[in-house]
Structures are given as C-alpha cells and as structure tokens.
Amino acid sequence: MKPSEINFKKLWKIVISTPNRIHSSVHGPKHWARVERNGLYLCKANSADEEVVRLFALFHDSMRINDHRDPEHGLRGAEYAKSLLNKEYELSEERFELLYYACQYHNKSKTPTENKTIGTCWDADRLDLRRVCIKPSEQLLYSQEAKRIVREKKWAELTKGNNIKNKESLVKFWNNFFH
Numbered sequence: 001m002k003p004s005e006i007n008f009k010k011l012w013k014i015v016i017s018t019p020n021r022i023h024s025s026v027h028g029p030k031h032w033a034r035v036e037r038n039g040l041y042l043c044k045a046n047s048a049d050e051e052v053v054r055l056f057a058l059f060h061d062s063m064r065i066n067d068h069r070d071p072e073h074g075l076r077g078a079e080y081a082k083s084l085l086n087k088e089y090e091l092s093e094e095r096f097e098l099l100y101y102a103c104q105y106h107n108k109s110k111t112p113t114e115n116k117t118i119g120t121c122w123d124a125d126r127l128d129l130r131r132v133c134i135k136p137s138e139q140l141l142y143s144q145e146a147k148r149i150v151r152e153k154k155w156a157e158l159t160k161g162n163n164i165k166n167k168e169s170l171v172k173f174w175n176n177f178f179h
C-alpha cells in the first residue's frame, strides 16, 4: 500500500482536543491506540484497508460520553468522522462509507458484514477487551487471524513489529500528543 496521505498525527491532536470526549483509560485514546495497533497487525494478515482501520481506531469511541451505557456513541463517532472529512482528511466516498458503517455499528452486537475491512475494524476493537479482563469470543470475531490469536492465546503477537510495541512505547506514543 502506498504511503498514507492522511496526517494522522494532526488528526489525533484534533480528536483528542475535542470537547465532550471522555478522559478514560477504558474507552479513551490509549484504547484507540491499541485498537490501531491490533488493526495494523490484522491488516498484514488479510490486506484490509489500513487507512480506514486507523481512522476507525481514532473515531469509533471518540464521542463516548461515559464508560457505561451509551448505545449511540458509534453513530456519534461516525458523524464526527463525517464532520472532519474533506476538511482535515480526504477519503473517497466508497472508503468513507466503510469507515462510517464500521463506526456506526461497532457496538451493535453481532452485525453481519462480508467486508474484510469492516470486520477487521471490529476485530481490532474486540481484541482489546482484555483491558477489562474479558476474553474475546472467537464466535464474535470476523477474521481468521483474530480467531487464531484468541484460540491459541497468542496475545504477544499483537505487540510485535507494530508501531506500538509494548507498554513503554504506548506511553511514548501517548506522550507525543502532549509534548
């Protein structure tokens, strides 16, 4: 895939500084960063659309207002992504539709999808359930590689060779936005 023309660092700064977002380790930017890491890992295995997956990681929980029941946060995240489209980043209509759908329905139980990029977005999010001590259910995952990680308990593979390798580099990644 050709180098991204989206300035992700700038986009992260914009989203992070948006009023109303929750300051939460459960659904806040550290979670988004791990979803991005998981997504990039899965993209290597199934050639899903990396940019859409990275944008999903950033937007999907960006409009959560609490860490509990907030059933419309996916839709609000999708609308927020729409509000920045063609202003802060460019994406073709077809790819944006994937992003919008992935954000809108990511928290709507087992929504069917045949699209590997959308499935990868949801798997990347679900693979981070371990942060709240929940083992992701293999039946609720879409990609074979995500299912394998869970079945064989190969969690360490998610942190190898990615832009966020371990806890220390996750902190470094996070600190970049404030220094």
Ligand SMILES: [Fe+2]
Pocket (backbone or CB within 6 Å): 060, 061, 073, 074, 106, 107
């Ligand atoms: Fe969510």
Ligand SMILES: [Fe+2]
Pocket (backbone or CB within 6 Å): 027, 031, 035, 060, 061, 125
């Ligand atoms: Fe999430």
